[in-house]
Amino acid sequence: MGFFDFLKGSSSASRGAASEATIRKHAARVANKRAQAPDRWDSIQALAQMGTVEAVEALIPRFSFQTDPSITDQEEKDAAFDAIVELGDTSVEPVKRFLRTAETIAWPLKMLDRLLPPDAVIAELLGALEPMHLEYERDPERKLSLLATLEERTDPRIVGGVTRFLEDVNETARFYAAGAIFAQQEADTAREPLLAALLREDSTRTRVRIIEGFAVRGWSVAPERERVARILPSGFALDAQGIVTRR
Numbered sequence: 070m071g072f073f074d075f076l077k078g079s080s081s082a083s084r085g086a087a088s089e090a091t092i093r094k095h096a097a098r099v100a101n102k103r104a105q106a107p108d109r110w111d112s113i114q115a116l117a118q119m120g121t122v123e124a125v126e127a128l129i130p131r132f133s134f135q136t137d138p139s140i141t142d143q144e145e146k147d148a149a150f151d152a153i154v155e156l157g158d159t160s161v162e163p164v165k166r167f168l169r170t171a172e173t174i175a176w177p178l179k180m181l182d183r184l185l186p187p188d189a190v191i192a193e194l195l196g197a198l199e200p201m202h203l204e205y206e207r208d209p210e211r212k213l214s215l216l217a218t219l220e221e222r223t224d225p226r227i228v229g230g231v232t233r234f235l236e237d238v239n240e241t242a243r244f245y246a247a248g249a250i251f252a253q254q255e256a257d258t259a260r261e262p263l264l265a266a267l268l269r270e271d272s273t274r275t276r277v278r279i280i281e282g283f284a285v286r287g288w289s290v291a292p293e294r295e296r297v298a299r300i301l302p303s304g305f306a307l308d309a310q311g312i313v314t315r316r
Contacts, residue, residue: 092119096127099149102134106141113145117152125153125163132167132176150176154183161185169197174214187222194219195230203237216245220252228255235266244275251282260288268296277302283313 095112098104116124128149136142153160161184168177181190198215216234219227227249234246250259267279280302290297294311306314
């Protein structure tokens with residue numbers, strides 16, 4: 070290696086080190102709730118201009134806290150959001166990781182809706198839901214948000230992904246799971262699990278949600294007509310074949 074080649078290599082290494090140091094500096098500002106707002110803003114803009122995966126990862130922590138005044142908080146988050154979605158494919162993997170770790174899913178979901186087609190977003194939502202269990206947990210908010218979001222979307226994979234949550238110990242999870250199933254054209258594939266859930270359900274609102282779904286679709290509760298009749302919510306009736314109707 071010649072002398073000038075050595076200098077060139079040293080210069081490149083220095084730029085790389087400086088770039089990493091610069092990202093670390095801006096990342097620390099963006100993630101610091103107590104940093105001065107103008108400094109945080111400058112760092113958001115600087116990271117947006119870098120356009121790298123590392124810059125996206127440095128922007129994401131800005132969505133984990135709130136600052137006063139609220140208008141400044143919103144402006145900073147909007148600027149970080151716009152920067153992330155404008156980077157397109159560069160942002161996809163960091164945002165996917167964000168969805169799987171964020172305490173609340175609103176921001177990463179909003180980003181994914183801009184970055185990916187609807188079927189790919191559904192795959193990420195179901196992927197985030199997959200490792201979650203049915204037992205008691207102190208803070209089930211992520212799980213509830215995922216189930217509620219799936220209730221608002223349609224995809225053939227949703228029924229299979231949420232049916233097990235009809236057995237969740239959390240009543241709200243069961244409520245959203247039933248709603249997500251009934252929102253799908255494929256809901257009939259879960260008729261038996263829904264009937265079993267109805268018979269063991271002790272929550273009035275979830276019981277009503279399930280029985281109403283049966284009524285809308287004209288489903289029969291056979292062979293459990295007699296058991297269902299004993300717990301049938303007011304406003305509903307069963308005909309001789311066990312088909313649920315509204316009074």
